[in-house]
Amino acid sequence: MDHAPEATAGHHGSYLAEKTLRSWALTLDHKRIGVLYICTTLFFFLVGGVVALLLRLKLLTPGPALFSDHTYNVLFTIHGAIMIFLFVIPAIPSSLGNFFIPLMIGARDVVFPRLNLFSYWCFVAGIVVILGSLVSPMDTGWTFYTPYSEQTSAAVTVLSGGLFLVGLSSILTGLNFIVTIHTMRAPGMTWYRMPLFIWAMYATSVIQVLATPVIGITFILLAAERVLGIGFFDPAKGGDPLLFQHFFWFYSHPVVYVMILPAMGIISEVVPVFSRKPIFGYRAIAYSALAIAFIGFLVWGHHMFVSGMGTLAGIVFSFLTFFVAVPTGVKIFNWIATLYRGSISLDSPMLYALTFIFLFIIGGLTGLFLGSLATDVHVHDTYFLVAHFHYTMMGGTVMGLFAGLHYWFPKVTGRMLNEKLAKYAWGLILVGFNLTFFPMFILGMQGMPRRYAEYPAKYQGLNIVATVGSWVLALGVFLMFLNFIRSLRRGGLAPDNPWRGLTLEWSTSSPPPEENFAEIPTVSEWPYNYGEKPERRTEGKRER
Amino acid sequence: MAAYRNYLLVWLALLVLTGATVAISYFELGLWNAGAALFIASVKGTLVALYFMHLRYEVKLVLGFAVFPLFILALLIVGTLMDNLFR
DSSP: OOOOOOOTTTTTTBOOOOOOOOHHHOOHHHHHHHHHHHHHHHHHHHHHHHHHHHHHTTSSSSSSSSSSSHHHHHHHHHHHIIIIIIIIIIIIIIIIIHHHHHHTTTTSOOSHHHHHHHHHHHHHHHHHHHHHHHGEEEEEETTTTTTTTHHHHHHHHHHHHHHHHHHHHHHHHHHHHHHHHHOOOOTTTOOGGHHHHOOOOHHHHHHHHHHHHHHEEEEEEEEHHHHOOOOOSSGEEEEGHHHHHHHHHHHHHHHHHHHHHHHHHHHHHHHHHTSSSSTHHHHHHHHHHHHHHHHSOOOOGOOOOTTTTOHHHHHHHHHHHHHHHHHHHHHHHHHHHHHTTTOOOOOHHHHHHHHHHHHHHHHHHHHHHHSOOOOHHTTTTBBBHHHHHHHIIIIIHHHHHHHHHHHHHHHHHHHHOOOHHHHHHHHHHHHHHHHHHHHHHHHHHTEEEETTOOGGGGHHHHHHHHHHHHHHHHHHHHHHHHHHHHHHHHSSSSSSOOOOOOOOGGGSSOBTTTTTSSSSSOOOOTTTSSSSSSHHHHHHHHOO | OHHHHHHHHHHHHHHHHHHHHHHHTTTOOOOHHHHHHHHHHHHHHHIIIIITEEEEGGEEEEEEEHHHHHHHHHHHHHHHHHHHHOO
């Protein structure tokens, strides 16, 4: 892809100009707060990843190895809790969302900059409390199901407090974004001229604001039951353990859309830019984000099919679950239609975007197996579920995040990534990911349950493949981070608009100045007018 | 003073409703005790939202954002009861 000729001269006058610790810790600049989130969440991605490597290493052999069964339980709880609460949920909204929402809507900042900073430090406070709970680490799995989470001597109450703070941070960020998108759009930017990333972030923020309070309250009830002995979930005290699962999944199902919708937003930006074609079905993609957010609130019971939930509820939740596939399919078909006859260039952001589409189709379709009441009974709590979840969350969200990081790296840092290294890393990640997780579909269908420290010897072959795959995947991720760090200093200076994008963040310098735009831009058309003029495209159709 | 009249009236209404909550707890109504207390609390919450939090004077969009979570709450209750009542 051709690079525009002009290049900015380093960081002079950019938001990165001031270097003191204080200027970062007390910043009200959404871009700096976004960068703080990027660094924090990526750090926990690496921590959670190392824990996953340890788990896979232990599963190389069927019998006892490396560490005790209790340690295994603790490690998979840590892996799940860190990856979900400290990485995947905030990874795109709080980091890239923070950085790019104001830039893409043509604003100087989010509407409540102080609340934004408070939100970040609330997140950090939550992390500190969560780390405090490691004194007596959790062994419950990341779902903290009662009644075990009532009885274990692990620091459930402390961890609940930490997650409460992380949740509060998430609510405040979502609230900030909703009001920002409503009130801070540049003149001329109507709702249908907004980039699709903004639509996705809007839908995400609505879920954050509406669903997160439920998990906050659930953690308080759990703590109240453990500390004060009030019966909510413990049958011995007159409670109902399934009530915990209802509350937990009423948050935790919609929150998977908090994880995936922003990634889908990134794909909707990357695909048209690297296909040089207007996005196909703009309104359908925008509305499908809202539809996913809404339907996401109706389907939580599908996590509880084998928990002893009533049959009627099971049937209704299974039926409703299928509806999620409709807006998801709408998005996938629209991206593919955008690619059709496009002038596709396979730069690293596009490679990750295509990987997202490929892996997410597998993740999404296997979700239908799990949403079907009858098949779920057989594959629930097996490795099939682990594979499905990782295909959607790592194959989906994380690939979307990687696409976004490669796409916006020049804008955030003012430097270009080494494209060759990025492609090697991508290749290793693609191969490593599939080697790690595809065998788990087969293992699950063969009946291997998840969360067990040991397994029958007949499952060892595919487990070896998965473990070796995890090393390839780790090598790919290592190379990618090496590229990030190396390019921060040694990457070529980035032009303002290296990918020839039409969204507003590309109209300012790389890296942007503190006030984002010298003059607030006026918007007169939607941001997807790539390639040929519409009338010429119509002519072309007639000729064919 | 006229500007504060509404706030004073709402405050008095809240006091009366608090008294009603206390008074009703002295009657043995079975399940209806909880129902009555929740109903009175909802009325009080509505008054606070409408007047003290100015919802009555806001544009429709803000009203929509305030009412929509009640719908989501209803979903939570209906879904949970759908399991609990027919288990």
